Amino acid sequence: MHPKVFCIGFHKTGTMSLGRALHALGYRVTGPNGTEDPHIAANVHAMAFDLVPRFDAFRDNPWPILYRELDDRYPGSKFVLSVRSSESWITSQIRHFGTAETPMRRWIYGAGCPKGNEEIYVRRYEAHNAAVLAYFEQRPNDLLVMDITAGEGWAKLCAFLDRRVPAIPFPHANRADTREQRALRAAP
Numbered sequence: 436m437h438p439k440v441f442c443i444g445f446h447k448t449g450t451m452s453l454g455r456a457l458h459a460l461g462y463r464v465t466g467p468n469g470t471e472d473p474h475i476a477a478n479v480h481a482m483a484f485d486l487v488p489r490f491d492a493f494r495d496n497p498w499p500i501l502y503r504e505l506d507d508r509y510p511g512s513k514f515v516l517s518v519r520s521s522e523s524w525i526t527s528q529i530r531h532f533g534t535a536e537t538p539m540r541r542w543i544y545g546a547g548c549p550k551g552n553e554e555i556y557v558r559r560y561e562a563h564n565a566a567v568l569a570y571f572e573q574r575p576n577d578l579l580v581m582d583i584t585a586g587e588g589w590a591k592l593c594a595f596l597d598r599r600v601p602a603i604p605f606p607h608a609n610r611a612d613t614r615e616q617r618a619l620r621a622a623p
Contacts, residue, residue, distance in 0.1 A: 439487065439509050440596065442466070442494040443502045443567060444517030445543075445560055447527040449583030453517055454494040455606035456588070460598050467495035470539040479542075480504070496539050499563060503570065506577075513596060514577055516567050519584040521557050525549065528556060583607075 440462060442453050454464045469475050469482050479497050487493070487509065498505070502514060519527075528549035532540070536547030544559050546552035571578035579595040581587045588605030592598075 437462075437491065437596070437598075439505075439512040440492040440515060441498050441502060441505050441509075441512055442492065442515045442517060443499040444515065444581075445499055445524070445563060446495050447524055447531060448517040448519050449581070450495040450517060451608035452583050452606050453515060453581070453592075454492070455608055456592060457492040457494070459601055459603060459606065460593070460596070462492035463490045464492045464494060465490040466493050466498060467539070469497055470537050473538045475538050476542045484508070496543070499567075500543060502567060506570075512577075513579070514567075514571065515579045515581060515592070515595070516564065517581050517583055518564055519582055521561055523584065524560055525553050525557050529553070 440457060442450055442457075444450060444453075446467065450466070454466065458464045465486055468486060469479060472478055472482075475497065479501065483497060483501055483505070487505070505512060506514070532549050534548045534550045538547070540549075541547040544552065544556050546555050549556045567578070568580070579591065581591055583605075589600045592605075593600045
């Protein structure tokens with residue numbers, strides 16, 4: 436029996452790719468969960484603790500927000516913090532979500548959409564990553580930090596989970612590296 440795997444990186448850090456990779460490794464994966472629940476703040480714990488027994492791996496929201504409670508309630512679990520640079524993360528947030536609001540994002544950031552709230556989002560993203568690193572500082576075997584957008588994949592993930600590397604390419608979902616986006620990154 437393998438431990439539960441909680442992917443606690445914020446959305447737009449390769450969470451879909453990570454979910455597909457875990458599925459390919461034989462995990463039953465869920466997430467995102469509860470994104471449209473208007474009462475997510477009140478319902479999140481009951482929803483999460485109902486889902487955990489039914490799945491092996493958890494990605495996207497609300498899992499990053501619950502890592503302390505999950506660690507306490509499910510000892511021996513593994514945690515994966517997917518990251519990317521703050522600049523590319525907020526760019527992806529705006530491109531993907533723009534001004535569309537959800538109760539989940541309102542709960543996490545205090546603002547339902549990233550466009551026009553860039554500083555709030557980046558501050559929350561960076562604070563989350565710093566808090567996770569501090570929390571697991573003395574437990575390096577329980578936390579894996581991965582930058583999927585920089586090409587990290589099977590070797591790092593499988594070593595952490597003590598799984599064999601499958602003979603398939605690491606999945607890359609939502610890859611949006613168009614000429615226009617490369618030009619924006621290259622602009623002064």
